[in-house]
Amino acid sequence: MPTDRPQPDFVLVRPQMGENIGAAARAMWNFGLDRMRIVAPRDGWPNPAAGAMASGAGRLLDEAMLVDTLPEAVSDAHFVFATTARSRDMTKPVMSPERAMQLTAEKIADGQRVAVLFGPERAGLENADVALANAIISVPVNPEFASLNLAQCVLLTAYEWRRASEEVQAETVEMSDTEWANQRDIEALAAHYDARMDEAGFFFPEHKAESMRQTLRNFWSRMPLTTADTRLLHGILRQMVRWKDRGG
Structure with a gap:
């Protein structure tokens, strides 16, 4: 049986190709949806190509x-x-997939059941199908090529459902056996480079030295360094000094 997690029902209306039904199922499950309803599939059911x-x-x-x-x-x-890419000359709210799935999440949280209709591959939903819907989902596609594959439309809508119903992090960083450097780490790195570059005569001429030091310190602060990065940079500088002391 489908899971008990709150979610909309995705309804495939008169789908034609078993491959597209199977791809739609895969797209749904990619985003944790498993409530599929199939209306009068053209090639009968079950369909080996779908599986x-x-x-x-x-x-x-x-x-x-x-x-x-x-x-x-x-x-x-x-x-x-009802998902559709073309105007239906009907008085209904028309929403982006993002807004539609936000509203879906709100209604499901209120205890309501929501269904999303996806039409057959060749021509999409008929006007009689759309007339049963409370609102339309319209994808902002290229008007010169507005036709979406069934599974693509399911995937897009399922993705927006995931975004609306769960916390989706916009950006993360995978830390590989390290952690972010703290201010003590950064300060030690800055002091190390400052000292060695001063010995090398980098801060010249004298009247520009303070400004150059500040620019260098700001450079370290701007970089999102990890503790592994600071160890590497310390090591690079030490090796350069050893190389110099050996006479290059």
Whole structure:
């Protein structure tokens, strides 16, 4: 059975190719979604091509709800989104995938059930399908090539669901057996270089020495150094001094 985690139902309406159904299942499971509903698949069900394409997400296909009509598929939903790339001349809210999944998260947190409709590959949802929806999800695609593959549309929407429902870090740094250098580490590195460069006569002419020292110290502060970095830089300078003392 699908997991109990709160999530929307993704409804594939009259999908045509088993490969696309399998790819859609894989895209859903990439982002932790496993509530798939399939309405009147063209080539019948089960579909071996779907299972082959789903790879490790085959469970979604085994547990998918199979129905004959769209009204059956959304009968228990409190709110329904229809994904479409073209104007339907209907008075409905039209949302970006990002906003739609934010609203979905809000409604699910309120105890409501939300369904998202994805149309067949050739022409997308029919107007009669869209008429059953409360709102439309429209992807800001290139107007000269607006057609999205079924699995791509599922992937994009699933990704926005993940962003809306979980804390997604915009940027992280993988630390490999080290940690960030603290101010003591930075100060020791700055003092080491200052002393050795002073011995080498780097801070010249005299009236510019203070400004040069400040620029160098600011350089160390701007760099996001780890303790491993500081050890390496200390080692480089020590080796250069040894090399000089040996006569180059």
